[in-house]
Amino acid sequence: MEVTLATLWQTYLARSDKFWALAQEHLLTLVVLPVVLAALVSIPLGILATRYRWIQVPSVAFANLMQTIPSLALLAILIALGFGIGNKPAIVALFLYSLLPILRNTYTGILNVDSGILEAARGMGMSAWQILTLVEFPIAFPVIMAGIRTAAVICVGLATLAAFIGGGGLGDFIITGLGMANNNLTLLGAIPAAAMALMLDWVLGKIEQWLTPRGLRL
Amino acid sequence: MFKRRRRHTGSRVLAVLVLLTLTAGFTAACGGRTGRDESKPAPAKLVIASQNYAEPQILSEMVKQLLEAKLGVTVEHKRNFQGSTAVHQALETGDVQMYNSYTGTQFTGILGMQVTDEWKDRRKVYEYVRDKFHEKYGIKVFEPYGFNNTYTLAVRRATAEKLNLKRASDLVPHAPEMTVATDPTFQERKGDGYDDLARTYGFKFKKVAGMAYDLMYQALKAGDVDVAVAYSTDGRLPAFDLVALEDDRHFFPPYDAVFFIKEETLRQFPRIEEIMKPLIGAFTEEEIAKLNQEVDVKKREPAEVAREYLTQKGLL
Amino acid sequence: MSLPGKSVPPAVILERVSKVYDGSYAVRDLSLEIARGELVVLIGPSGCGKTTTLKMINRLIEPTSGRIYIDGRDISTVNPTKLRREIGYVIQQIGLFPHLTVAQNIGLVPYLRGVPRAQREERVDALLRLVGFEPELYRDRYPRELSGGQQQRVGVLRALAADPDLILMDEPFGALDPITREQLQDELKRLQNTFHKTIVFVTHDMDEALKLADRIVLMREGVAVQVGSPEELLRSPADEFVREFIGKRRLVRHPEEVAVGEIMVAAPVTGTPRMGAAEAFQKMQRHQVNTLLVVDEQGVLLGILTLRALQKGIREGGRSRVEELMEPVGATAHPQETVLQAARSLAANRAGLVPVVDEEGRLRGVLTNASLISTLVEVLWPGGEENGTGHGKGRARAAG
Numbered sequence: 001m002e003v004t005l006a007t008l009w010q011t012y013l014a015r016s017d018k019f020w021a022l023a024q025e026h027l028l029t030l031v032v033l034p035v036v037l038a039a040l041v042s043i044p045l046g047i048l049a050t051r052y053r054w055i056q057v058p059s060v061a062f063a064n065l066m067q068t069i070p071s072l073a074l075l076a077i078l079i080a081l082g083f084g085i086g087n088k089p090a091i092v093a094l095f096l097y098s099l100l101p102i103l104r105n106t107y108t109g110i111l112n113v114d115s116g117i118l119e120a121a122r123g124m125g126m127s128a129w130q131i132l133t134l135v136e137f138p139i140a141f142p143v144i145m146a147g148i149r150t151a152a153v154i155c156v157g158l159a160t161l162a163a164f165i166g167g168g169g170l171g172d173f174i175i176t177g178l179g180m181a182n183n184n185l186t187l188l189g190a191i192p193a194a195a196m197a198l199m200l201d202w203v204l205g206k207i208e209q210w211l212t213p214r215g216l217r218l
Numbered sequence: 219m220f221k222r223r224r225r226h227t228g229s230r231v232l233a234v235l236v237l238l239t240l241t242a243g244f245t246a247a248c249g250g251r252t253g254r255d256e257s258k259p260a261p262a263k264l265v266i267a268s269q270n271y272a273e274p275q276i277l278s279e280m281v282k283q284l285l286e287a288k289l290g291v292t293v294e295h296k297r298n299f300q301g302s303t304a305v306h307q308a309l310e311t312g313d314v315q316m317y318n319s320y321t322g323t324q325f326t327g328i329l330g331m332q333v334t335d336e337w338k339d340r341r342k343v344y345e346y347v348r349d350k351f352h353e354k355y356g357i358k359v360f361e362p363y364g365f366n367n368t369y370t371l372a373v374r375r376a377t378a379e380k381l382n383l384k385r386a387s388d389l390v391p392h393a394p395e396m397t398v399a400t401d402p403t404f405q406e407r408k409g410d411g412y413d414d415l416a417r418t419y420g421f422k423f424k425k426v427a428g429m430a431y432d433l434m435y436q437a438l439k440a441g442d443v444d445v446a447v448a449y450s451t452d453g454r455l456p457a458f459d460l461v462a463l464e465d466d467r468h469f470f471p472p473y474d475a476v477f478f479i480k481e482e483t484l485r486q487f488p489r490i491e492e493i494m495k496p497l498i499g500a501f502t503e504e505e506i507a508k509l510n511q512e513v514d515v516k517k518r519e520p521a522e523v524a525r526e527y528l529t530q531k532g533l534l
Numbered sequence: 535m536s537l538p539g540k541s542v543p544p545a546v547i548l549e550r551v552s553k554v555y556d557g558s559y560a561v562r563d564l565s566l567e568i569a570r571g572e573l574v575v576l577i578g579p580s581g582c583g584k585t586t587t588l589k590m591i592n593r594l595i596e597p598t599s600g601r602i603y604i605d606g607r608d609i610s611t612v613n614p615t616k617l618r619r620e621i622g623y624v625i626q627q628i629g630l631f632p633h634l635t636v637a638q639n640i641g642l643v644p645y646l647r648g649v650p651r652a653q654r655e656e657r658v659d660a661l662l663r664l665v666g667f668e669p670e671l672y673r674d675r676y677p678r679e680l681s682g683g684q685q686q687r688v689g690v691l692r693a694l695a696a697d698p699d700l701i702l703m704d705e706p707f708g709a710l711d712p713i714t715r716e717q718l719q720d721e722l723k724r725l726q727n728t729f730h731k732t733i734v735f736v737t738h739d740m741d742e743a744l745k746l747a748d749r750i751v752l753m754r755e756g757v758a759v760q761v762g763s764p765e766e767l768l769r770s771p772a773d774e775f776v777r778e779f780i781g782k783r784r785l786v787r788h789p790e791e792v793a794v795g796e797i798m799v800a801a802p803v804t805g806t807p808r809m810g811a812a813e814a815f816q817k818m819q820r821h822q823v824n825t826l827l828v829v830d831e832q833g834v835l836l837g838i839l840t841l842r843a844l845q846k847g848i849r850e851g852g853r854s855r856v857e858e859l860m861e862p863v864g865a866t867a868h869p870q871e872t873v874l875q876a877a878r879s880l881a882a883n884r885a886g887l888v889p890v891v892d893e894e895g896r897l898r899g900v901l902t903n904a905s906l907i908s909t910l911v912e913v914l915w916p917g918g919e920e921n922g923t924g925h926g927k928g929r930a931r932a933a934g
Contacts, residue, residue, distance in 0.1 A: 085437035086397075086427055116627025123594060123625065123702075124643050124692070125618030138633045166399060166429030166437060176428065179301025179403040180327070213633035215676030 003183045008191075011184040019173075023192055026169035030159035031200070034091050035152050038098030043144060046106025047132065056107065063100035071097070071158050075165050090159070090167030097158055098151035105147025109140030138213055145208035149201055156197040160189065170196075263292035264483065267305045267317040270298040271431050272513035272520060273367060273451060273506065277318040277475065279524035280497060287534055288493045295521075301403040303327050306478075309357070315483040320367060321347045321359075322473035326409035333409045333471045340366065340472035347476075356481045360491075362474035364499040365451060365506045369410070369470050370462040371398075372438060372448035378461040385466035389445065390420050396444035398423045401431040404447050410470055412447070418469045432514070435460070451503050453511025475506075496533050543606055545570045545700060545732040546591060551600030553586050553756075560586045562756040564600070568749075570699070571730035575743040578753035579779070584736045587753070588702050591734060592621045604700060619647055622693030622701035622731070626708045628685050630677040636662075636688050637673040643696040661691040665721060683714035690722070694729075703735045707742065719745055740780055744768070752776055794876045795869030797906065798890045798899035804829050805839055807857035811848050814839060814856050827889055828860045833896040835863055835889055866891045869898055876901050 012019055042063075049056035069077070071093065078089035113136050121131045137144075163171030173189030176182070209217065266282055268274040275297055282293040296314065299305045302323040308314040321343050325331050329350050337343055340362075348359040371386045378384070381392055389396070398421075405412045405428055412426060427443060434446040435454040448455060448462065455462055477494060484490055512523045528534045546568040553561040561583040568574050576584035589595040591602060593614040602609050609617055630639050638645075640661055641654040649657075659669040665687045677685055686706060693701050707715040719742060726733065737743055743750050744764045752760045752767065760772040768784060771777040805814050805826035814826055824841040837860035847859040865883055867876040867890045880888045880901060890899040 079433070079436070084440055084442040085399075085429060085433050086442050088442075114627070114629070116625060116629040117631060118629075119594075119625055119627070120623065120629025120689075121631075123592060123618055123623035125615050125620075125646060127615050130646070135631055139631075163402065163428055164430045165433055166427035166443070168427065172402070172405075172428050175300065175402040176406045178304065179401075180303040180406055181301070181307040182303070182406070185406065215631075215633045215635065215678065 003187060007184050008187060011182075011188050015188075019188065019192075022168060022170050022172055022189075023196070026156070026159055026171075026193070027196060027200075029087060030090060030094055030162055030167065030169045031152055031155045031196075034094035035098045035102075035148060035155055037091075037095050038151060039102050039148055042099050042102035042147075043106050046103045046144075047110055047137075049103070049107050050110045059103060060100075060107070063103045066096040067100045071161050072164065075161065079165065086166040087162075087168065089165055090162035090169075094155045094159060094162075097154055101150040101154065102144070102147040105150075106140065106144045109143030109147075110136050112143070113139050139216065142208060142212050142216060145204070145211070149204040149208070152200050152204060153197045156193060156200060160193055263294055264316065264487075265294045265296055265314045267296045267299055267308045267314045269302060269305055269319075270300060271449075272453070272510045273449070273475070274318045275520040276506075276509050276513060276524050276527075277363065277477075277497075278316075279521045280528055281316065281318070281477065281494070283521075283524055283528055284493050284497075284533060285490065289487055289489060291487070303403070309478065309480065310355070316477065316479040318475060318477055320473035320475055321362070322368070322410060322471040323407075324351070324478075325471055326407060326411075331409060333414075333469070335468075337471055338468050340474055343472050344474055344476070351478065352481070358479050358481050358484050360477040360479070360494060361498045362476050363497060363506075364475075364501045365503045366472050366474055367449050367451040367503075367506070368465070368473045369404070369447050370450045370455075370465065372446045372455060372460045372462050373444065374438060374441070375459045375461050377444060378463075383461070383463055385464045386469075387419055387466050389463065393421045393423045396423055397425040397427055397442075398445040398447065399427050399429055399434040399437050399443040400447045401434065402428050404428070415447075415469055418467050435514075451507045451510060453507050453509070453514045456507065457511055457515040475501075496531065500531075542570055544568055544603075545572070545605060546734070547601075547603040548587070548591075549601045549603070551587070551590060551597045551602060553583070553590065553595060554598040559583075559756045561590070561597075564756070564758055566751060566758065566761070568732060568734065570732055572748045573726060573733040573735060573746055574749045574751060575735045575737060575747035576751045576753060577737055577740065577743045577779075578759075580738065581755075582753040583756040584738075584751075584753050585704055586756075588704055588734055588736050591700075592618045592623060592702055594618075619643055619696065620698055620700075622696070622698040624686075624689050624693045624701065624703040624706040626705040628677075628682075628689045628709075630685055630688060630692070632677050635674050635676055636667075636680070637669075639677065639688060640691045640695050642692065647696060649696075657695060658691075661694060664725070665691065681714075682710055683718060686710060686718060687721070690718075690725075694725075694731075698731070700732045700734070703733060705736055705738070708737065708739070715742075722746065740784065744784070752779065754779075792873045793869065794867050794871045794873060794890055794901060795898070797873060798867075798869070798901050799905050800899045802827050802889070802897065802900040804897065805856050806830070807836060807855070807860075809856040811844060811854045811856070811859065814859075815844055815848070818844070825887060826856070827897055827900065828856055829897050835866070835891050835895060835897045836860070837862055838864075838889070863889065867901060868892065873906070877906060880906060 045055065045059050049059055066074070074093045074096065075089055078092050079085055083089040083092055117135060117139070118131065121135045126134065159167075159169050160171030160174050162169050163175045170189040170193045174186050174193075177184070177186030177189060264285065266278045268278040275295075278295050278297075282295050285291060285293050296308070299308060302319050305314075305317045305319060306324065306328050309317060321340075325337070325343055325347050326333060329347065331337065331346075344359075344362060351357040351359050371389065373383055373389075381388070383389060383392075400412060405426060408414075415421065416423070423445070427437075429437065434443070434448065435452065435458055437443045438446040438448075438460060439458040446460075448460070450462060454460070477497075479490065509523055509527060512518050513520050525534070544567040546566075548564055548566040551561060551564045552559060564583075564587060566574075576587055578584050586595055590597050591604070591609075593609060596610075604617075604621075631642070634642070637655070637658045640658045644654045644657060658673065662669045662672055667684075667687070677688070680688065690706065693703075707718050710718065723746060735746060747764055749761065749763055750767055751758050754775055760767060760776050767776065767780060771780060803817065803821045803823045803826055805817060805828050807828055807830065818824060818826060818841055826839040827835060828837045828839055829835055836857070839856055839860040843859050843861060847853050853859055865879040865888055867879055867888045869890055869892065876888055880886070880903065886903045888901045889897060890901060892898055
C-alpha cells in the first residue's frame with residue numbers, strides 16, 4: 001500500500017472528527033489523567049519515602065515491579081482483577097506505569113537537597129513542614145517535574161495499547177490499520193502519537209522552566 | 219543533574235523516532251509490498267494463515283492436519299493476524315499459500331463492493347468472490363464450509379428482556395445511552411462497517427469502543443459495554459447467555475466461511491481439492507459454534523479441537 | 535569591650551553537659567558560662583566535641599545529661615523551633631537557599647517570626663549596607679551569582695537579621711580562601727565592636743581563635759582542657775597537649791629563653807679583604823646596607839667595613855682595598871647566647887649591629903637593631919599581624 005503525504009491527508013480528511021476525538025481522548029483521558037493521579041500519589045509517597053525507610057523500600061519496589069510487567073500483560077491482569085474493559089483498566093495501567101518515574105525523581109530530588117541547606121534551615125528555626133514546603137520541595141521541583149515529563153512521554157506511547165481493550169485513543173487507528181493492512185491508517189495513529197510525545201515533552205519543559213525558581217535555573 | 223535531564227530529552231526524542239520507524243517498518247512488512255513473485259521455487263512446506271480468533275484457527279488446524287496426514291507435506295499455521303485484510307496481504311506477498319476467511323469480508327474489504335439489496339444472496343456473493351479472486355489474484359476459493367458467520371448485535375439477556383429487544387432496530391431508541399463494542403477493524407470497514415450500519419439503522423450510540431475481538435464478549439458479559447458487534451457463530455454467545463438481535467434491515471452481507479488457496483499451489487498439489495472435500499458443506503452454524511466454544515470457553519487449543527473433530531469423523 | 539560584671543547574669547550557661555554516642559562521650563561533663571557580649575571560641579582537633587557543644591546550644595543536638603540555660607531559661611523547656619529563631623546560626627557550608635534571593639535569604643527568620651514585609655525589607659537593606667553591599671545591586675541576586683565570600687557575608691547577615699542576642703557560628707569561614715577568610719574575620723570583629731552580640735564560635739584554626747576570641751575553650755575528646763583568654767593560653771598553656779595544639783611558634787617565651795641563633799639574620803652581606811673599594815661600594819648599594827662583614831675564604835670574620843669608612847677612603851684616595859679600610863671586629867655574639875645578652879652587646883655597639891660568630895670565629899649571621907626588635911616582638915607576641923591598636927588589648931599588656 002502506497003503511503004504519501006497526500007494519501008495520509010486523505011485518510012485524515014475522511015475521519016477528521018474521529019481523529020480529533022481520539023487525539024483528545026489520548027491526551028486527556030490516557031495521559032493527563034493517569035499522570036496527574038500518579039503525581040498526586042507519587043509526590044507525597046516520594047516525600048514520605050525520604051522520611052521513613054519502611055515506606056521507601058516497599059513503595060519503590062512496588063513501582064519498580066509495575067514497570068517490569070509488560071504493558072499488554074498488565075492490561076490483561078487488570079481485566080482479570082475486575083477493573084473491567086475499556087478506559088478504566090487502561091487508565092489504571094498508565095497510572096501504575098507513571099508512578100515510578102515520579103516517585104523516583106521526587107525521592108532523589110528531595111534526598112539530594114544539600115545537607116548544608118537543610119542544616120541551615122533547621123538551625124534557623126524552620127519547622128519540618130516549613131523545611132519541606134519552603135526549602136526541599138522548591139529545590140527538588142525541577143527534578144520532580146522531570147519525572148512527570150518522563151511519565152507523560154511514557155504514557156503517550158503506552159496509551160496506544162489501550163485500543164486493544166476498548167480504551168480508545170490514537171491506538172485505535174494503529175490497530176485498525178494493522179488489521180486492515182492500511183498503513184495510512186496506522187500512521188494516522190502513530191505519527192500524531194509520536195508528535196504528541198514530543199510536544200508534551202516540550203510543553204512540560206516550558207512549564208517546568210517557568211515554574212522553576214530563577215535562582216535554580218541554569 | 220540538570221545536564222542529565224537534558225540528555226534524557228534527547229534520548230526520549232530518539233526513542234519516539236525509533237518507535238515511529240518501527241511502526242512504519244512493521245506496517246510495511248505487513249502489507250507494504252504488492253505483486254506476486256512468480257519465479258519463486260515451489261515451497262518446501264506450506265503455510266496457512268488465520269486471524270486472531272478461534273473459528274478460523276480451528277478451520278486452519280483442520281486443513282493443516284488433513285494435508286499433513288494425506289499429502290505428506292509440512293504445513294505451518296501462522297496465527298494471530300489482526301484482520302481479514304492482513305491475512306490476504308500475507309498471501310499476496312508470497313509467504314503464505316492458504317487461509318480461511320469469509321465471503322462477505324473479502325467482498326467488501328478486498329473487493330471493495332457495496333452491499334446493496336441485490337447482494338444479500340449467499341450463493342451470489344460466493345460466486346462473485348470466487349470469480350473475482352480467480353481473475354484478479356489467481357486464488358481459488360473453495361465451495362463454502364456450510365455455515366454463515368455473520369456480524370450480529372448482541373446484548374445481555376437481562377438487557378434484552380428489560381428493554382424488550384428482539385431485532386436490531388429495537389435498539390435505536392436506547393442507543394444514545396449505550397456503549398457498543400466492536401473489533402478493531404469493524405469501525406473502518408466500508409460497506410459492512412460501523413458507519414454504514416449506524417446509517418442504515420439510525421443508531422447514535424453514546425460511545426463506540428474498539429477492542430481486541432476476544433474481549434468484546436467478556437466486556438459485554440461484565441457490563442462494561444451494553445452492545446457488542448459479535449460474530450454469530452462465536453461459542454461465547456450461548457455460553458455467556460448473550461442474545462443475538464435479528465438483522466431486520468438485512469444490512470450485513472452473507473459471510474460464508476470459505477477456504478482460499480493460491481492456484482499455483484493447487485497446481486503443484488492437485489490432490490488438495492480431493493483431500494478437502496469432506497470439509498466442504500460439512501458444518502452448520504450450531505456445529506461450528508460448539509467447536510468455537512471448546513476454544514473460547516473451555517480454553518482448549520484449536521489444534522486439539524480440530525484433531526478431535528477429524529478423528530470423530532474418521533478423517534484421520 | 536563590655537566584660538561581664540557581677541550583676542549581669544551570663545548569656546549562656548552550660549551545666550555539666552554531656553553527650554554520649556554509642557556509649558562513648560562526645561562531650562563530657564562540660565560546664566561553661568558565657569557572658570553577655572562575649573565572643574567565645576570553641577577550638578580543638580576534629581572529634582573533640584566542639585561542634586556537638588555548639589549544636590546543643592540551639593538543640594540541634596540534645597544533651598544526654600546536664601542543663602543549658604540561655605538568659606536564665608532552661609532551653610529544654612523551650613520549643614526548639616522557637617528557640618532557634620531567637621539564635622543566629624552560621625555554618626561552614628553557608629547553606630543559603632539557592633531558590634531565594636539575597637533579600638529573601640536574609641529576611642527569612644524575620645519572615646518566620648511574622649515581621650511585616652515593609653519592616654523586613656528595611657532591615658535587609660540596612661544589613662546589606664552594613665557589609666558594603668549596595669541594596670539595589672544585591673537585594674535581588676541569587677546565591678549562585680555571588681562569590682563564596684559574598685555568600686558567607688549574606689550568611690552572617692541572615693543570622694543577624696532577627697537581631698538575636700546570641701549567635702552560633704560553626705566554622706563559618708573554614709571553606710573560604712585565606713584572603714577572604716581574613717576579610718570576613720575583620721568584618722566580624724567590626725560588627726562585634728558595634729553590636730556586642732554574644733557569639734559562640736567554633737573553629738579549628740588557632741590563628742582565627744587568637745584573633746577573634748575574648749575567651750578560648752580548648753577541647754579534647756569532649757573535655758575542656760583549658761579555658762582562658764588568648765593571652766592566658768599563650769602564656770601559660772595548661773599541658774603539653776595545649777602547647778602542641780597552639781603551636782610552638784605562637785607561644786609566648788621569655789627573652790632569656792630565646793637563643794641568638796633563632797632570631798639572627800642568617801645570611802649577612804659580606805665582603806673579602808682583597809675586594810676593591812668601588813666593588814664594595816657597589817655591593818652595599820645593591821643590598822642596600824651600610825656595612826659589609828669582611829670574611830676570609832674559611833668564612834672567619836676579619837673585620838667590619840662601614841659605609842662611612844669606605845666613603846672616607848675613596849675621598850682621600852690611596853687606600854683602595856677593603857682590608858685597608860675595614861675596622862676591627864668589636865663585640866660579637868655566639869649563636870647559643872640568649873637574646874638578652876646579645877641585646878646588651880648591641881646597645882653598646884655604635885654600628886647598630888652585632889656579628890654572630892661560632893667558636894672558630896666563623897661568621898654565622900648578624901643581629902641588627904631592626905631585626906632584634908621585630909623578631910622580639912614576633913616571639914613575644916605571636917600572630918602579630920595586628921593592625922589598629924584598639925583590638926590589641928592583651929597585646930599591649932604582654933609586650934609591656
